[in-house]
Amino acid sequence: MxxxxxxxxxxxTPIPPQVSLTEAEPMIHHRTPAYTEEFVRLLEGLKKVLLTEKDVLVFAASGTGAMEAAVANCFSPGDRVMVAVGGKFGKRFAELGSAYGLEVIAYEYPWDERANPEVIADHLRKDPDIKGVFLTHSETSTGVVNDVRAVGEVVKESKAILIVDSISGAGALEMRTDQWGVDVLVIGSQKAFMTPPGLAAVAVSPKAWELVERSSSPRYYFDFRKARKKIMEKEPQTPFTPAISLVRAMSVAVEMILQExxxxxxxxxxxxxxxxxxxxxxxxxxxxxxxxxxxxxxxxxxxxxxxxxxxxxxxxxxxxxxxxxxxxxxxxxxxxxxxxxxxxxxxxxxxxxxxxxxxxxxxxxxxxxxxxxxxxxxxxxxxxxxxxx
Ligand SMILES: Cc1ncc(COP(=O)(O)O)c(C=O)c1O
Structure with missing residues (x-):
C-alpha cells in the first residue's frame, strides 16, 4: 500500500496548510516595522485565546523552556513550592524546581485521577510560606485534565502564585487564565496551536511579577524582565533574535482559532x-x-x-x-x-x-x-x- x-x-500535531505556507515565506528582519506588526498580532491574538489581559512573553523554545523560565523567574533558591504530580509533566515541574534549588513539596496524586483542590488548600493553610503552586492543566502523559478553576480559587486566597502548564490544554480546552486566577500560564506551539515545535509563551500576572522582581535565581535568555522591557517599547520586540517564521506561522494559527x-x-x-x-x-x-x-x-x-x-x-x-x-x-x-x-x-x-x-x-x-x-x-x-x- x-x-x-x-x-x-x-x-x-498536524499543521494546517496555511500555517505551513506562512513558514515558507521569505525571511524578514526582526528589527523592522513589518516584523513588529506580526509579533504584535501574535501577542494580541494569544491574549484573546488565553482570555487574559496579562503580559504575554514569547520565547524560542519548546514548552519545557517556558516551564523552566517560570521556575527561574518566580522563585529563589530555598523557596518552598508545592507541585501537583500526577504524571510525567507534573514530575517535570518538580524536577525543574529541584534543579533551581527550590524546596519542592510534591503532592503526588494517582496518575488516573485529577488533583484534589482540597488537598492543595489544606497544604496552603498549614504552610503559609509556600510561595507557589504548580499544576498541569492537561496531563498529556495520562489524558487527565485538572480542575484549574477550582485550584485557582484555593490559591487566590493564599500568598502563593499559581503556575499552570497548559501546553496541551489552552487553545483546545477551556482555559480562562484571568478569571481562574492563573498567575503564570505556560503554553507551547506544537499542540493546540497547530504550529511546528519551537515557540513557547507565558502569561504573567501582577502577583507573579512581584516575585519576578525579587527572584535571585540565575536567568539570562529566559529573563522575564528583559522580555517585558522589549514588549513595552513603542515598537514591541524580543530581546534576542526571535524564531521569526514560527512567530508568523503561529499568528496565522491563532487567527484560525479565533475565526472558528x-x-x-x-x-x-x-x-x-x-x-x-x-x-x-x-x-x-x-x-x-x-x-x-x-x-x-x-x-x-x-x-x-x-x-x-x-x-x-x-x-x-x-x-x-x-x-x-x-x-x-x-x-x-x-x-x-x-x-x-x-x-x-x-x-x-x-x-x-x-x-x-x-x-x-x-x-x-x-x-x-x-x-x-x-x-x-x-x-x-x-x-x-x-x-x-
Ligand atoms: C503537558 C505538557 N507539559 C510539558 C510538555 C513539554 O513540552 P515540550 O516537549 O514542548 O518541551 C509537554 C509536551 O509533550 C506536555 O504535553
Missing part, C-alpha cells in the same frame, strides 16, 4: 474526545483515566491483556502509517494514546480508529471490525444533531 502518514499524537470561535474550538475537542471514548469502549477496551471530566485533549487507553502496547503502536505506524503515542515513564507499554488536540476533525479520528481496529485484529485480538467506528459515528451524530436543534 502507498505509505501515507497520519499524525495522531498529542504533540507535535473559542467556544466552538472547545466544543470540537469535546466531541472528538467523546467519539473516541465511545469507540474505545465499544471495542471492549478500557480508558486509562478514572476521572474523565474535561479530558478532551488525548484519549489514553489501557493496553488489553495479551497485547504488547509498544508493538501495537509500532504496528499501527509501520503497517498503516497511523502514528499514535505509547505510554511514558511508568505507563510505558501499559497504555496507548490517541491525540486529538489541535487541527483535527471527526474524519481524522475515523482514520485512527479504523487503523486501530485493523491493528488489533492483525495482532490477534478478538474484536468486531467496525464496532468502534459505528459507536463513534453514532456518538458524533448524537452530539452534532443536538447542537443543530
Amino acid at each position: 502507498l505509505r501515507k502518514e497520519y499524525l495522531m499524537t498529542p504533540g507535535p 470561535g473559542l467556544e466552538n474550538v472547545w466544543e470540537r475537542h469535546r466531541i472528538l474526545a467523546e467519539c473516541c471514548r465511545a469507540a474505545v469502549r465499544a471495542l471492549g477496551l478500557e480508558l486509562f483515566p478514572k476521572d474523565l471530566t474535561g479530558a478532551y485533549a488525548v484519549t489514553a487507553v489501557k493496553v488489553p491483556d495479551g497485547l504488547d502496547g509498544r508493538e501495537l503502536v509500532r504496528h499501527m505506524n509501520r503497517r498503516h502509517g497511523v502514528i499514535l503515542a505509547g505510554g511514558q515513564d511508568q505507563l510505558k507499554g501499559k497504555i496507548f494514546r490517541i491525540g486529538h488536540v489541535g487541527y483535527y476533525n471527526f474524519f481524522d479520528l475515523v482514520v485512527a480508529l479504523s487503523a486501530l481496529e485493523l491493528s488489533l485484529k492483525e495482532l490477534g485480538m478478538d474484536i468486531s471490525l467496525g464496532a468502534g467506528l459505528a459507536a463513534a459515528e453514532e456518538r458524533y451524530l448524537e452530539m452534532t444533531e443536538r447542537a443543530k436543534n
Whole structure:
C-alpha cells in the first residue's frame, strides 16, 4: 500500500496548510516595522485565546523552556513550592524546581485521577510560606485534565502564585487564565496551536511579577524582565533574535482559532474526545483515566491483556502509517494514546480508529471490525444533531 502518514499524537500535531505556507515565506528582519506588526498580532491574538489581559512573553523554545523560565523567574533558591504530580509533566515541574534549588513539596496524586483542590488548600493553610503552586492543566502523559478553576480559587486566597502548564490544554480546552486566577500560564506551539515545535509563551500576572522582581535565581535568555522591557517599547520586540517564521506561522494559527470561535474550538475537542471514548469502549477496551471530566485533549487507553502496547503502536505506524503515542515513564507499554488536540476533525479520528481496529485484529485480538467506528459515528451524530436543534 502507498505509505501515507497520519499524525495522531498529542504533540507535535498536524499543521494546517496555511500555517505551513506562512513558514515558507521569505525571511524578514526582526528589527523592522513589518516584523513588529506580526509579533504584535501574535501577542494580541494569544491574549484573546488565553482570555487574559496579562503580559504575554514569547520565547524560542519548546514548552519545557517556558516551564523552566517560570521556575527561574518566580522563585529563589530555598523557596518552598508545592507541585501537583500526577504524571510525567507534573514530575517535570518538580524536577525543574529541584534543579533551581527550590524546596519542592510534591503532592503526588494517582496518575488516573485529577488533583484534589482540597488537598492543595489544606497544604496552603498549614504552610503559609509556600510561595507557589504548580499544576498541569492537561496531563498529556495520562489524558487527565485538572480542575484549574477550582485550584485557582484555593490559591487566590493564599500568598502563593499559581503556575499552570497548559501546553496541551489552552487553545483546545477551556482555559480562562484571568478569571481562574492563573498567575503564570505556560503554553507551547506544537499542540493546540497547530504550529511546528519551537515557540513557547507565558502569561504573567501582577502577583507573579512581584516575585519576578525579587527572584535571585540565575536567568539570562529566559529573563522575564528583559522580555517585558522589549514588549513595552513603542515598537514591541524580543530581546534576542526571535524564531521569526514560527512567530508568523503561529499568528496565522491563532487567527484560525479565533475565526472558528473559542467556544466552538472547545466544543470540537469535546466531541472528538467523546467519539473516541465511545469507540474505545465499544471495542471492549478500557480508558486509562478514572476521572474523565474535561479530558478532551488525548484519549489514553489501557493496553488489553495479551497485547504488547509498544508493538501495537509500532504496528499501527509501520503497517498503516497511523502514528499514535505509547505510554511514558511508568505507563510505558501499559497504555496507548490517541491525540486529538489541535487541527483535527471527526474524519481524522475515523482514520485512527479504523487503523486501530485493523491493528488489533492483525495482532490477534478478538474484536468486531467496525464496532468502534459505528459507536463513534453514532456518538458524533448524537452530539452534532443536538447542537443543530
Ligand atoms: C503537558 C505538557 N507539559 C510539558 C510538555 C513539554 O513540552 P515540550 O516537549 O514542548 O518541551 C509537554 C509536551 O509533550 C506536555 O504535553
